[in-house]
Every structure is written in C-alpha cells, then in structure tokens.
Amino acid sequence: MMNRFWWIILVGMGLLASVSVAVEPVVAVDFGADYSDSYINAFEVPVFSTVDADSDGKKDDRLLSIAFGTAYWPLDSDIVVIPEGKSGPGLKYGVSLANIDSDLDPVMNLNRFTPKDETVIYGWTNTVPGISRRMASAWYWEKINFLNGADQKKGLRFADEEDSLKLATNLAGTPAAGFMRGAAFLVQSDGRWYITKLTSAGYTTQWSINGAAADWYEFEPAKGTLFFDRSNPGPAVKGSSLMDITAFGMVAQHGLTSGTLYQGFKTMSAVLVAE
Numbered sequence: 426m427m428n429r430f431w432w433i434i435l436v437g438m439g440l441l442a443s444v445s446v447a448v449e450p451v452v453a454v455d456f457g458a459d460y461s462d463s464y465i466n467a468f469e470v471p472v473f474s475t476v477d478a479d480s481d482g483k484k485d486d487r488l489l490s491i492a493f494g495t496a497y498w499p500l501d502s503d504i505v506v507i508p509e510g511k512s513g514p515g516l517k518y519g520v521s522l523a524n525i526d527s528d529l530d531p532v533m534n535l536n537r538f539t540p541k542d543e544t545v546i547y548g549w550t551n552t553v554p555g556i557s558r559r560m561a562s563a564w565y566w567e568k569i570n571f572l573n574g575a576d577q578k579k580g581l582r583f584a585d586e587e588d589s590l591k592l593a594t595n596l597a598g599t600p601a602a603g604f605m606r607g608a609a610f611l612v613q614s615d616g617r618w619y620i621t622k623l624t625s626a627g628y629t630t631q632w633s634i635n636g637a638a639a640d641w642y643e644f645e646p647a648k649g650t651l652f653f654d655r656s657n658p659g660p661a662v663k664g665s666s667l668m669d670i671t672a673f674g675m676v677a678q679h680g681l682t683s684g685t686l687y688q689g690f691k692t693m694s695a696v697l698v699a700e
Contacts, residue, residue, distance in 0.1 A: 515569070608630075
C-alpha cells in the first residue's frame with residue numbers, strides 16, 4: 426500500500442493518477458419464466474447455400490440460414506407481455522440448419538415461438554428421410570437493451586461471482602452418434618464475439634458459472650452460418666480480461682438423423698459491473 430506521506434506529496438504535485446472505482450454489480454440481463462402464455466409463430470425468409478457444416482473439408486452440405494442479428498420480435502409487439510424489470514424486446518438471434526452430404530435443399534417446417542412453458546425456442550422438422558441434420562442457433566441482447574442502468578455504463582465486465590451467469594436451456598431432439606447436444610454462453614467484448622466451451626445438455630439443463638473466471642474462446646458468426654468446430658475452439662482467454670461487454674446471450678449446436686430439432690432457453694441472466 427502507498428505510504429500516506431508520499432500519497433499526500435503526489436496529490437499536492439498533481440502527479441497521482443486517477444483511480445477507477447468499481448460500482449455495485451447489476452443484473453444486466455434477466456429473462457425469466459414469467460412472460461406471456463401466448464404463442465409467437467413466424468416464418469423467416471431463409472437463405473439457401475452450400476457449406477461445409479460437418480467440417481469434413483467438402484462444401485456439400487445444404488444450408489438454410491436466418492442471419493445472425495435478426496430481431497426476434499418487434500419492439501412494439503403486444504403479443505408478449507414483459508414484466509417490469511425483465512429482459513424482453515430487443516432479443517436478437519440467428520439460426521443455421523443443414524442437410525449433411527446432400528444436394529437437396531432442406532425440406533422443413535421452421536417456426537419460432539414462445540409456447541405455454543415460456544420457453545423461447547426455434548423448431549425445425551425435416552421430411553427428407555435418411556439425411557443427417559445439423560442445427561446451430563444464437564440468442565443475445567445488445568447493450569442498448571441491458572437492464573438497471575447497465576446500458577449507460579462504460580467498461581462493463583463480468584461480476585466475479587460464482588453464479589454471475591445463469592442459463593436454463595431447452596434443446597430437444599436425440600443427438601446423432603458422436604455429435605452431442607450442447608450449449609454455451611455468448612458475449613461480445615471490444616467488438617469481438619466469444620463463447621464458453623460447449624457444454625453437454627439434455628432437454629432441459631440448468632447451470633451457472635463465474636463469467637470472470639471462465640475460459641472464453643473467440644467465435645466468428647460467419648456470414649450465413651453459425652456452426653463451429655467444438656473440438657478445436659482455439660486459444661482461451663479469461664473472462665476477467667473482457668472489459669467492454671456490449672452483448673450477452675447463448676449459442677447451441679447439435680445434430681440428429683430423424684425427428685424434430687428444438688433449440689432455445691427457459692431462463693438466462695448476467696450480472697455485470699462497470700468501471
């Protein structure tokens with residue numbers, strides 16, 4: 426600790442640098458299971474392309490995608506009732522759906538909805554028999570929609586608390602062999618996107634982490650696809666080094682050969698602090 430005598434001298438000489446003081450942690454994102462029991466059904470205009478969704482080095486997978494950053498529901502929507510003090514309008518998302526090793530466009534019924542269990546999910550059914558499928562999705566709120574004044578704060582970072590980030594997922598569809606069903610936290614900091622390591626998840630899985638202590642991996646939501654190589658996430662950075670958080674949410678990814686895919690979440694929250 427600085428000797429009090431020298432502290433006084435430095436103050437008198439105007440040489441003491443300003444010291445940033447951390448404010449109290451605030452709940453910046455808080456999506457709970459107490460929204461509306463109304464359904465939201467919508468069909469987005471998809472984009473079709475050919476990509477390498479299964480990382481086999483061949484661009485022979487037929488992709489249908491909803492662009493990363495699409496608004497989930499209108500800001501002036503009266504369909505969803507948002508309780509006071511809860512995260513609501515402003516949620517953005519993206520979805521990638523792929524038929525693997527297929528020259529056929531995905532044949533599907535694609536819907537987004539909030540069913541009566543208050544879960545935001547995206548559902549896809551495919552009627553092409555015998556074709557392996559992959560699905561990836563992203564959901565997030567931008568800083569402009571953060572709660573409790575966090576939208577006006579500078580230098581947002583994760584609170585150093587054991588449960589600063591919480592998530593309860595809803596991921597349906599039995600995964601294909603070797604391709605687990607999982608999800609991860611998603612954050613944007615200094616203009617770059619990062620995710621935690623993909624965590625195996627069942628139909629409904631709840632977990633919490635210390636965002637400041639967790640390892641984060643750079644994530645690039647490439648144009649037209651959200652798929653990533655979960656076996657090779659790249660170099661990790663500590664959450665405590667992410668000092669300018671401007672978006673927060675989750676990603677999910679899994680695949681199957683038959684049935685219906687659903688991806689989304691029941692609850693999500695983030696506690697942040699500012700300098």
